[in-house]
Amino acid sequence: MMKLDEDLLKKYAQVMVQYALNNGHGINKGDTVFLIGQECTRDLFMAIAREIYAAGGNLISNYLPDNTRDNSLPRFLLQNGTDEQISFFAKPYWQGIVDAADHLLFIISEPDIHYLEGLPSSKISMMNSARAPYMKMREMKEQAGKLSWSLCLYGTQSMADEAGLTLNGYWEQIIEACYLREDDPVMKWKAVQKEIEDIKDKLDALQIEKLHIKGDDVDLEVQIGEHRKWLSGGGKNIPSFEIFTSPDWRGTNGFINFNQPLYYSGKRISGVTLRFENGVVVTSSATENEDALKEMIAQENADKVGEFSLTDKRHSRITKFMATTLFDENMGGEFGNTHIALGNAYKDTFTGDMSAVTDEQWADMGYNSCPKVHTDIISTSNRTVTATLRNNTQRVIYKEGQFVLD
Numbered sequence: 417m418m419k420l421d422e423d424l425l426k427k428y429a430q431v432m433v434q435y436a437l438n439n440g441h442g443i444n445k446g447d448t449v450f451l452i453g454q455e456c457t458r459d460l461f462m463a464i465a466r467e468i469y470a471a472g473g474n475l476i477s478n479y480l481p482d483n484t485r486d487n488s489l490p491r492f493l494l495q496n497g498t499d500e501q502i503s504f505f506a507k508p509y510w511q512g513i514v515d516a517a518d519h520l521l522f523i524i525s526e527p528d529i530h531y532l533e534g535l536p537s538s539k540i541s542m543m544n545s546a547r548a549p550y551m552k553m554r555e556m557k558e559q560a561g562k563l564s565w566s567l568c569l570y571g572t573q574s575m576a577d578e579a580g581l582t583l584n585g586y587w588e589q590i591i592e593a594c595y596l597r598e599d600d601p602v603m604k605w606k607a608v609q610k611e612i613e614d615i616k617d618k619l620d621a622l623q624i625e626k627l628h629i630k631g632d633d634v635d636l637e638v639q640i641g642e643h644r645k646w647l648s649g650g651g652k653n654i655p656s657f658e659i660f661t662s663p664d665w666r667g668t669n670g671f672i673n674f675n676q677p678l679y680y681s682g683k684r685i686s687g688v689t690l691r692f693e694n695g696v697v698v699t700s701s702a703t704e705n706e707d708a709l710k711e712m713i714a715q716e717n718a719d720k721v722g723e724f725s726l727t728d729k730r731h732s733r734i735t736k737f738m739a740t741t742l743f744d745e746n747m748g749g750e751f752g753n754t755h756i757a758l759g760n761a762y763k764d765t766f767t768g769d770m771s772a773v774t775d776e777q778w779a780d781m782g783y784n785s786c787p788k789v790h791t792d793i794i795s796t797s798n799r800t801v802t803a804t805l806r807n808n809t810q811r812v813i814y815k816e817g818q819f820v821l822d
Contacts, residue, residue, distance in 0.1 A: 420459055420587070427596045428568070429463040431654060433471055435602045436566035437519040440609055440651035442602075445472030450513055452478040453523035457570040460523060476517060484528040491531055494539045502539060503546045514553040518563065524742055525570035529578045532681060537711035540681035541788075545715070548787040551760075555787075559763060559770040568594075568654045569742050578684075578739040585736070592733040593655040593743065608657075608731055612648040615728065616659050618821040619646045619813070624803045626667060627724070627813075629754060631799030633675070636692070638724050638756075639667020641782050643767045657732040657746045658753075659819075660725035662761035664782030666695040668721050672756070676737065676744055676794040683708040684739075688793055690758075695720055695782075697758070713758065717786035723757035725792075726801065729817040741792050751798040752817035759789030 420428075433449075434442040443449065449468050453461040461479060468475050483490060493502060532540055557563040569590055576586035591597060598604040629636045641664025649656020669692055677686040687703030697719040702709045713719045725745065732748030747753045761783040763770050778785065801814035812820055 424591060424596050425459055425463040426467075427598075427601050428460060428594065429467040431594060431596070431601050431605060432464055432521060432566060432568055433467040433473070435605045436568070436651040436654045437521060438564050438651070440606070440649075443468065443471050443473045443519060446474070447472075447518040448474040448476060448516055449519045449521055450476045450478065450517040451521050451523075452480070453570070454480045454525055454527060455482045456527045456572055457523045457525050460568075460570050464521065464523070476513065482527040483531045485531050485533065488528075488531045490543065491535065494532070494535050494543060499542065502543050505546045505549055507549060510550045511553055514550070514557055514563070520554070520563070520565040522565070522567045523570050524567055524740060525572055526575050526740075527572050529572075529574045529679070529739065532683070537681055537683070537708045541711055541715065544681065545788045551787045555763070561771075564651070566652055566654060567742055569738075569740060575739055579737050581736060581738075586738070589734060589736050589738060589743065593746070595733075605651075605654075609648065609650065612657065612659060612728075612731060615819050615821060616646045616648050618819075619659065622803060622811075622813070622821075623806045624813075625806050626804045628802045628804070629672070629799055630802070631797055633673035633797055634671070634754075634795065634799055636670040636672045637668070638721070639664045639782075641667070643781060644765050645767050647762065647765055653742055653746070655732070655734070655743070655746050657748070658725045658727045658755075660723050660762070660765075662722055662763070662765040662783060663724050664695075665720040665722070665761070665784045666782050668692040668695045672795065673797075674793045674795045675797050676747075676753075677704070677739075678741065678744075678791065678793050679739065680708055680712050680791055685709050690793075692721075712789060712791060715786070715788050717784055718759045718789040718791075720758065720784045720786070721756050722759045722761040722784045722786065722790055723755075723792070725755045725757075726814055726819070727752045727754075728819050741794075744794050745792045747794070747796055748817075749796055750817060751796055752814075753794055753796045754799060754801075755792050755794040757790050757792045759786040759791055760784060761786075 571586040595601040595604040671691040674688040729748040729752040
């Protein structure tokens with residue numbers, strides 16, 4: 417196990433508590449944070465907990481045993497539990513957590529990235545689906561402007577092995593991507609966020625009707641839809657360089673290949689190709705674990721797009737495949753990245769008051785509803801994105817891995 421430098425740990429914790437939470441503003445005195453992490457994240461978990469207390473906040477701790485193939489509670493449950501046990505959801509407990517917390521902070525880490533290997537995808541989906549009511553509770557409080565969340569990454573040997581990196585090399589990507597060697601990484605993040613928001617504001621001002629994404633392995637049209645705005649991470653993910661929106665799912669047509677693998681239900685899915693007609697995935701394939709891809713898409717409304725995103729290579733210092741969506745969807749490299757998410761839409765891309773919109777109105781606007789699934793699939797190949805504006809003019813907004821808006 418690698419021992420992180422104390423100064424870097426403290427800076428990482430400061431980024432999460434003083435910047436990431438509260439949508440890029442940091443927590444306020446008296447705020448309550450629900451902190452989730454496995455045993456292997458102990459040093460960062462403790463550093464973040466101390467930083468929360470130092471900021472005058474309160475802590476609800478969810479410190480979990482490491483998930484490994486020979487010692488994992490979820491694996492034991494999936495192998496030995498009944499369907500009723502696998503789909504158990506303690507509603508009063510989770511409602512209490514959501515009611516009590518102002519912020520949720522997840523330390524993503526996999527001590528054994530393949531800990532669910534060999535288990536049926538249907539059982540894993542059943543377990544994941546049981547958490548759908550919790551996601552709905554969170555969504556409602558977030559829409560009311562009373563809840564924020566963020567994610568960060570803690571590297572392990574298993575994750576480094578999966579990415580084909582040394583553990584030191586893996587952590588080097590984390591340190592660089594999160595600006596942890598800056599004298600004041602919190603200030604650096606705020607400056608970068610301002611640059612990203614400037615791009616986002618220019619995209620909003622264009623009033624885009626639809627996008628055409630064209631490259632050697634993609635020919636896809638995405639309808640943006642009315643009452644939409646673009647968003648950036650704004651602290652929700654660390655790191656986050658992407659600029660994204662939730663399109664009108666009904667206007668997605670064409671095909672896209674993804675040159676980056678994704679991880680779903682503990683399985684690596686590679687070589688994904690999707691073809692859409694009128695917003696619905698009509699054919700899907702993968703060169704690795706295609707059954708897991710089809711299992712995911714078969715869930716209600718998981719065959720529709722919930723997010724479209726672009727990352728500008730000028731902001732991201734991530735240059736390596738990291739075997740985790742949090743980093744891979746923010747990759748910079750030679751051509752930045754394009755990703756779409758199948759499943760649930762982000763309703764905070766709506767230009768009005770989220771809390772005043774009914775479920776029927778969300779559906780009428782083409783916001784996909786799929787609380788069980790939001791799975792990002794990523795491509796880093798070169799592509800050109802051309803926007804058709806509401807005045808029927810066209811302009812290229814993205815090429816060679818960066819936005820072209822000036």
